[in-house]
Amino acid sequence: MPPGASVVDAFKNLIRHGKHHNNNQPRIADISKQDTPSDQPSTDPSAAQPSSRGLRQHNPDKSPQPREAAEIIVEEERKAKAKMPTYKGLETYHIEEKMGDGAFSNVYRAVEISTGRRVAVKVVRKYELNSSQAGDKHLNPQFKKKPRVTERANILKEVQIMRGTSHPSIVKLYSFSESEEHYFLVMELMEGGELFHQIVKLTYFSENLARHVILQVARGIRYLHEERGVVHRDIKPENLLFERIEIIPSKNPIHRPYDEDKEDEGEFIPGVGGGGIGKVKIADFGLSKVVWNEQTMTPCGTVGYTAPEIVKDERYSKSVDMWALGCVLYTLLCGFPPFYDESINVLTEKVARGYYTFLSPWWDDISHSAKDLITHLLCVDPAQRYTIDEFLGHPWCNAAPAPPPPPTPFIYGNLKEPLSGGKPLDSPLLSAARGGRTHEGRSPGIATLKEAFDITYAVHRMEEEGARRRKYNGRGGAGARGFLSGLNEDEEDLDDESDSEHEDDYRRAAREVAMAPVQDHQVHRSVLDGRAGPRDQGKGRIIQATGAGTNTEAVKPRAGRGRRQAFELDLDNATLLGRRHKRAVGSPLKMEGLRMDDQPPHPIAGSTMLM
Numbered sequence: 001m002p003p004g005a006s007v008v009d010a011f012k013n014l015i016r017h018g019k020h021h022n023n024n025q026p027r028i029a030d031i032s033k034q035d036t037p038s039d040q041p042s043t044d045p046s047a048a049q050p051s052s053r054g055l056r057q058h059n060p061d062k063s064p065q066p067r068e069a070a071e072i073i074v075e076e077e078r079k080a081k082a083k084m085p086t087y088k089g090l091e092t093y094h095i096e097e098k099m100g101d102g103a104f105s106n107v108y109r110a111v112e113i114s115t116g117r118r119v120a121v122k123v124v125r126k127y128e129l130n131s132s133q134a135g136d137k138h139l140n141p142q143f144k145k146k147p148r149v150t151e152r153a154n155i156l157k158e159v160q161i162m163r164g165t166s167h168p169s170i171v172k173l174y175s176f177s178e179s180e181e182h183y184f185l186v187m188e189l190m191e192g193g194e195l196f197h198q199i200v201k202l203t204y205f206s207e208n209l210a211r212h213v214i215l216q217v218a219r220g221i222r223y224l225h226e227e228r229g230v231v232h233r234d235i236k237p238e239n240l241l242f243e244r245i246e247i248i249p250s251k252n253p254i255h256r257p258y259d260e261d262k263e264d265e266g267e268f269i270p271g272v273g274g275g276g277i278g279k280v281k282i283a284d285f286g287l288s289k290v291v292w293n294e295q296t297m298t299p300c301g302t303v304g305y306t307a308p309e310i311v312k313d314e315r316y317s318k319s320v321d322m323w324a325l326g327c328v329l330y331t332l333l334c335g336f337p338p339f340y341d342e343s344i345n346v347l348t349e350k351v352a353r354g355y356y357t358f359l360s361p362w363w364d365d366i367s368h369s370a371k372d373l374i375t376h377l378l379c380v381d382p383a384q385r386y387t388i389d390e391f392l393g394h395p396w397c398n399a400a401p402a403p404p405p406p407p408t409p410f411i412y413g414n415l416k417e418p419l420s421g422g423k424p425l426d427s428p429l430l431s432a433a434r435g436g437r438t439h440e441g442r443s444p445g446i447a448t449l450k451e452a453f454d455i456t457y458a459v460h461r462m463e464e465e466g467a468r469r470r471k472y473n474g475r476g477g478a479g480a481r482g483f484l485s486g487l488n489e490d491e492e493d494l495d496d497e498s499d500s501e502h503e504d505d506y507r508r509a510a511r512e513v514a515m516a517p518v519q520d521h522q523v524h525r526s527v528l529d530g531r532a533g534p535r536d537q538g539k540g541r542i543i544q545a546t547g548a549g550t551n552t553e554a555v556k557p558r559a560g561r562g563r564r565q566a567f568e569l570d571l572d573n574a575t576l577l578g579r580r581h582k583r584a585v586g587s588p589l590k591m592e593g594l595r596m597d598d599q600p601p602h603p604i605a606g607s608t609m610l611m
């Protein structure tokens with residue numbers, strides 16, 4: 001979490017603490033608003049207690065005055081900026097602010113000193129302390145840092161892919177360089193940051209705004225799939241960045257009675273945007289794969305030969321992005337993800353079976369056309385799933401921006417199916433899913449939701465790619481190694497594993513994510529996103545090798561517990577799915593390397609590749 005963000009979140013938390021959600025939808029926005037920043041534990045005793053909405057009305061004595069709050073923010077930002085690091089090899093840039101971080105990297109907003117150009121710089125650590133040695137560090141003067149070989153391959157692949165792209169919907173890479181300790185990726189700056197945070201801010205997007213966003217993403221995907229032979233494999237709101245535009249207050253703000261919290265997203269201006277969102281671009285190619293060679297126009301790993309199963313494999317690889325596009329569109333339109341569960345096993349099952357629903361009342365006012373499009377994306381069978389061209393040809397994508405329909409009058413008591421106990425949707429489960437404080441005072445937090453996305457996508461990739469391997473093996477076709485394995489470094493680790501072992505390893509890895517001590521948090525992301533091989537995981541090496549990763553958003557273990565539970569939310573074994581089956585008012589749906597030839601052969605300290 002960027003320092004600025006933690007301050008803002010802390011402020012939001014301060015002014016919103018004690019807010020009780022009488023709307024009860026499991027929204028990402030609610031989750032964030034209730035989230036206590038991990039580095040700034042709440043000291044407010046009322047924070048764990050449900051209370052009435054709006055601190056200003058209900059607890060005016062404790063409400064920070066606007067000037068006070070502004071001063072706090074300014075002071076915190078000043079402190080955060082003063083702490084900006086300097087990196088050997090990056091002297092030509094002035095680092096201003098941390099914008100984000102990943103497993104082994106930090107992303108900063110910076111200014112190129114010679115030109116004044118504002119950029120984003122991703123600084124990736126080359127070495128990690130080997131945690132098995134870390135304990136001996138002071139005793140053993142021979143202590144060595146461990147080079148992260150797999151990560152080097154991944155970074156170089158990411159760089160190669162970004163270098164080869166030029167599209168308005170793809171974040172540009174300006175230059176790549178490295179020092180002894182770090183890799184530096186200097187990129188186009190997307191001032192708005194992650195789309196994720198804008199969903200948090202606006203609760204959900206109008207259809208016009210959702211279309212504006214998703215079409216830009218889709219055009220970027222089309223370019224990657226059809227012109228570059230690249231599958232992104234990690235399309236999610238965190239990896240979609242935007243350029244900020246001014247919000248022009250709406251003449252007729254949308255108001256849905258069950259969404260009192262929805263901030264006015266402002267007028268939508270066709271061709272420009274709305275909700276503060278202008279251009280949207282795809283970032284983070286760390287998990288991307290090349291599925292065909294753009295020069296020879298052949299699938300990678302083959303020369304002038306394209307067997308039917310290879311063509312199919314290419315299509316199926318791409319279909320992973322289409323499924324993710326469906327998840328993003330679903331989330332934009334309603335503010336919560338299609339697949340979520342407190343238990344990682346249940347979440348895995350839901351993703352694998354494609355269990356999701358258009359939950360009422362939040363989907364009631366959304367057009368049938370949008371739902372139809374989503375059902376063609378979130379279908380389990382990749383052969384049935386829309387391709388990017390089918391997506392772009394769908395009527396919803398081509399509808400002219402229209403004024404929003406008037407909201408459906410909504411009274412809780414008038415729900416077609418009464419919700420249990422006279423407390424509609426106000427269950428520990430849904431409260432937890434939306435991030436409201438439960439009776440136990442817990443909140444899953446924004447990190448949990450992000451992790452839910454990560455796990456959902458990882459499970460989906462695992463399911464589909466594993467299934468393809470099995471199919472080819474069975475047919476004596478391209479085999480488990482397929483054409484992908486030769487080009488994408490991270491798959492090579494898996495090659496001599498049987499398919500079932502492979503899947504078991506992933507399932508084990510997924511379970512590990514849920515059960516690991518917090519310091520291993522990043523390890524599991526790397527296991528799940530395929531940056532580390534299941535083989536490593538099986539030998540228990542990954543945890544040792546990468547346990548030093550830090551993430552300020554990592555879910556903290558609760559006091560007195562050595563290991564955390566799945567998302568820290570095992571509430572009476574209740575699941576959203578279970579409740580949806582019983583209660584959903586709407587229509588529940590049961591849906592069913594790049595070659596590194598031109599990479600520098602050895603690390604070249606201080607070298608720069610200009611794009």
Ligand SMILES: Nc1ncnc2c1ncn2[C@@H]1O[C@H](COP(=O)(O)OP(=O)(O)OP(=O)(O)O)[C@@H](O)[C@H]1O
Pocket residue numbers: 099100101102103104105106107120122171187188189190191193194238239241283284285286
């Ligand atoms: N070009 C950019 N402009 C603005 N912010 C950026 C940019 N690139 C990255 N960020 C911020 O930094 C975060 C991490 O970047 P990125 O996803 O590329 O890193 P990563 O190490 O690969 O992360 P992960 O481990 O999550 O995949 C992004 O989610 C975003 O908040």
